[in-house]
Amino acid sequence: MTTTFTEETRARAREIIARYPADRSRSALLPLLHLVQSEEGYVSPAGVEFCAEVLGLNKAQVGAVATFYTMYKRRPTGDYLVSVCTNTMCNVLGGQGVYDTLAEHLGVGHDETTADGKITLEHAECLAACDYGPVMTVNYDFFDGVDPQTALGVVDELRAGGRPMPTRGARLCTLKEMAVQLAGFADEREGAVADGGPGEPTLRGLRLAEQHGISVPGFDPNTPIRSKAEADRAAAEAKAKAEAAKPAPVDTTPPAPRDARAAQAAGVAANPPAGDRKPAGDEAGAQQRNLSEAEAGAGATGAGSAVASETGVQK
Amino acid sequence: MTAPRSETLAKLTPVLTKRWLSPDAWRIGTYEKLDGYAALRKAVKAHPDDLIQLIKDSGLRGRGGAGFPTGLKWGFIPQGDGRPHYLVVNADEGEPGTCKDLPLMTHDPHSLVEGVIIASYAIRANRAYIYIRGEAVHAARRLRNAVREAYAKGYLGKNILGSRFDLDLVVHSGAGAYICGEETALLDSLEGFRGQPRLRPPFPATHGLYASPTVVNNVGTIASVPYIVLGGAEWWKTMGTEKSSGPMIYSLSGRIAHPGQYECSMGITLRELIELAGGMQPGHNLRFWTPGGSSTPLLTAEHLDVPLDFEGVAAAGSILGTTATQIFSDQDCPVYATYRWLEFYHHESCGKCTPCREGNYWMVRVYRRILAGQGTHEDLDTLLDTCDNILGRSFCGLGDGATSSVTSSLRYFKQDYLDYIEGRTAPRLSDKQLVGAH
Numbered sequence: 031m032t033t034t035f036t037e038e039t040r041a042r043a044r045e046i047i048a049r050y051p052a053d054r055s056r057s058a059l060l061p062l063l064h065l066v067q068s069e070e071g072y073v074s075p076a077g078v079e080f081c082a083e084v085l086g087l088n089k090a091q092v093g094a095v096a097t098f099y100t101m102y103k104r105r106p107t108g109d110y111l112v113s114v115c116t117n118t119m120c121n122v123l124g125g126q127g128v129y130d131t132l133a134e135h136l137g138v139g140h141d142e143t144t145a146d147g148k149i150t151l152e153h154a155e156c157l158a159a160c161d162y163g164p165v166m167t168v169n170y171d172f173f174d175g176v177d178p179q180t181a182l183g184v185v186d187e188l189r190a191g192g193r194p195m196p197t198r199g200a201r202l203c204t205l206k207e208m209a210v211q212l213a214g215f216a217d218e219r220e221g222a223v224a225d226g227g228p229g230e231p232t233l234r235g236l237r238l239a240e241q242h243g244i245s246v247p248g249f250d251p252n253t254p255i256r257s258k259a260e261a262d263r264a265a266a267e268a269k270a271k272a273e274a275a276k277p278a279p280v281d282t283t284p285p286a287p288r289d290a291r292a293a294q295a296a297g298v299a300a301n302p303p304a305g306d307r308k309p310a311g312d313e314a315g316a317q318q319r320n321l322s323e324a325e326a327g328a329g330a331t332g333a334g335s336a337v338a339s340e341t342g343v344q345k
Numbered sequence: 346m347t348a349p350r351s352e353t354l355a356k357l358t359p360v361l362t363k364r365w366l367s368p369d370a371w372r373i374g375t376y377e378k379l380d381g382y383a384a385l386r387k388a389v390k391a392h393p394d395d396l397i398q399l400i401k402d403s404g405l406r407g408r409g410g411a412g413f414p415t416g417l418k419w420g421f422i423p424q425g426d427g428r429p430h431y432l433v434v435n436a437d438e439g440e441p442g443t444c445k446d447l448p449l450m451t452h453d454p455h456s457l458v459e460g461v462i463i464a465s466y467a468i469r470a471n472r473a474y475i476y477i478r479g480e481a482v483h484a485a486r487r488l489r490n491a492v493r494e495a496y497a498k499g500y501l502g503k504n505i506l507g508s509r510f511d512l513d514l515v516v517h518s519g520a521g522a523y524i525c526g527e528e529t530a531l532l533d534s535l536e537g538f539r540g541q542p543r544l545r546p547p548f549p550a551t552h553g554l555y556a557s558p559t560v561v562n563n564v565g566t567i568a569s570v571p572y573i574v575l576g577g578a579e580w581w582k583t584m585g586t587e588k589s590s591g592p593m594i595y596s597l598s599g600r601i602a603h604p605g606q607y608e609c610s611m612g613i614t615l616r617e618l619i620e621l622a623g624g625m626q627p628g629h630n631l632r633f634w635t636p637g638g639s640s641t642p643l644l645t646a647e648h649l650d651v652p653l654d655f656e657g658v659a660a661a662g663s664i665l666g667t668t669a670t671q672i673f674s675d676q677d678c679p680v681y682a683t684y685r686w687l688e689f690y691h692h693e694s695c696g697k698c699t700p701c702r703e704g705n706y707w708m709v710r711v712y713r714r715i716l717a718g719q720g721t722h723e724d725l726d727t728l729l730d731t732c733d734n735i736l737g738r739s740f741c742g743l744g745d746g747a748t749s750s751v752t753s754s755l756r757y758f759k760q761d762y763l764d765y766i767e768g769r770t771a772p773r774l775s776d777k778q779l780v781g782a783h
Binding site: 049050051054056058060061063064094095098099100102113116118119121122154156157158159160161162163167169170171172198199200208211212213214216222223225226227228230231232233234235236238239240242244247248249251253254255256257258261262 | 349351354355357358359360362363365366368371380383384387388391392394395396397398399402429438439440441442443444446447448451452472478479480481482483485486487489490493515516517518519520521522523534535536537538539540555574575576577579580583584592595596597598599603604605606607608609621622639669671673677681682685686689692693695
């Protein structure tokens with residue numbers, strides 16, 4: 031099988047695969063897809079084949095992954111990917127106007143490339159810079175607080191061969207060069223890592239604190255780390271103290287006889303939920319419940335045993 | 346514009362953000378001068394179990410939105426089981442409104458790296474991954490540089506600081522999928538699959554990455570660890586409230602004079618945050634806001650004094666989430682805002698489960714109809730009915746989150762919907778936008 035990929039790319043592929051445990055090379059698939067994009071500007075059928083070959087997968091397995099993620103492009107892209115945030119916050123602050131202006135000016139729509147092969151335009155979902163909105167990125171580096179005029183200035187400069195400096199982030203490179211970084215390789219350009227200091231919104235809270243001389247008191251970096259035994263003892267003491275201080279246990283649950291509650295607890299313990307119950311998303315309680323089993327097995331202390339000891343005290 | 350009152354200013358707690366003021370803090374030399382890696386030196390002399398206990402004592406709760414107690418999560422990792430353990434940092438920041446992790450990784454990447462090493466030592470993991478959002482390229486640049494520097498100084502690799510503890514850390518860039526912020530989808534993505542959530546149980550604590558015990562923590566959570574190791578649990582608890590301890594980075598955006606990052610004691614109110622941010626922009630009055638990103642139900646001007654901690658926001662009928670406080674005014678339309686969020690959930694739905702995939706697809710179409718002035722009263726019932734079929738019936742939290750702004754905006758701003766439907770508000774979308782596209 032022959033692909034267009036260079037020996038340099040193959041060497042990089044080996045380096046990527048070596049980052050992951052030997053029997054888990056599939057973890058290298060996302061960086062490898064970025065890597066083939068760095069050579070071709072998109073994930074071509076040849077790129078899919080390359081990834082499949084180096085990982086011992088079939089093309090369908092690779093294709094299924096490549097088509098799932100937005101950053102893997104399925105058609106050739108321009109040198110510069112201009113992404114305008116049109117999610118709610120940037121949108122109401124003017125991002126939609128920026129996008130519409132650029133689309134009209136460049137004569138392309140979402141995920142389309144100008145005829146000169148310079149610019150691919152896309153509207154993006156939240157770019158995690160809402161305090162700088164409306165924002166756009168060029169090859170994922172930020173241009174903050176843009177309006178239609180500044181955005182037009184940026185794309186015109188790009189098309190004229192210039193490289194405007196992002197507001198935050200490093201000096202621009204091409205999208206293919208960026209894909210090398212996305213594949214997990216360092217940005218070797220002199221000074222690029224140092225580029226892009228924090229903007230005022232990032233520092234706003236800090237500046238206020240600084241101006242008014244506010245810091246968090248009581249910070250002693252030499253505070254000792256207590257041993258677990260010590261901590262357990264202190265917790266037990268504190269609990270006993272709290273119990274003693276309480277005149278009588280305040281039971282807020284209306285007439286729930288102690289024995290009924292004990293019986294209920296015994297019943298719950300004797301009837302663990304079925305294994306095929308519905309997952310409860312990120313609901314903390316469910317995770318705690320379901321994992322108390324594993325924890326009990328490991329002999330650690332946690333929610334489960336804490337509840338048990340509390341019941342013991344009440345009895 | 347009046348300056349914030351001193352009692353409000355006193356709620357500022359610059360801890361995690363503090364080094365951002367030092368422009369070179371991303372370099373290891375500067376970081377070391379600013380207490381950097383002191384926590385690691387201290388931690389490797391302690392027993393790993395004592396570190397887990399320390400984090401439990403501190404009351405630290407996850408900063409990624411769910412607020413799960415971090416020490417408890419670490420304690421769930423079975424020890425002495427002979428299997429490899431993993432620490433995975435969720436740096437896939439993408440929840441609309443959320444913008445706290447990117448500046449942290451860009452301006453103070455070593456604090457995350459140091460936290461990773463301490464946390465890995467505590468849970469006995471010899472491999473750790475930082476799964477960073479693909480688009481976050483500058484943060485990733487700085488982070489990769491920090492990892493390289495940490496290896497060179499012996500903070501990563503074999504026998505770290507003579508402790509006989511080994512750790513390898515890989516910064517793994519995603520490729521543009523919001524769903525990968527869901528921890529099990531993240532693990533699937535890290536294993537080289539489509540990022541789709543897994544059925545739980547089993548939970549990552551026993552069957553996570555490569556079916557091995559895994560802790561998945563948010564950037565802010567892990568970056569908090571060095572400070573707790575240095576200052577102690579009692580000091581940490583001097584900030585925040587009894588059940589929500591510590592400082593929190595509140596990310597303010599929208600119609601305020603000075604949007605930005607404000608690290609404050611947990612439990613601060615929106616009224617106080619707006620005061621810190623220099624008030625509303627001239628001509629804007631607060632109308633609605635999200636306490637923690639677009640997946641948290643909208644709140645209104647009635648909720649200005651709700652304490653922004655896990656319990657306080659829950660009591661007000663919303664979720665603290667990622668403390669991404671997006672502030673909208675009387676010049677913003679809650680129907681349009683909700684429509685844009687739904688476009689997002691529709692785009693980002695992974696397609697694995699029907700309620701989320703289909704529900705969001707159809708709700709977007711209903712919203713377009715309403716905003717084009719062609720909605721009907723039945724549409725509002727359809728929306729609520731659809732939400733009813735998504736919430737609690739989706740495979741993961743993405744679907745649940747999608748319904749938040751729909752149900753809450755219908756609850757507080759039904760009149761705005763009726764105004765579109767009954768023709769009192771001019772259509773916001775044209776007929777053209779009703780046809781396919783997007």
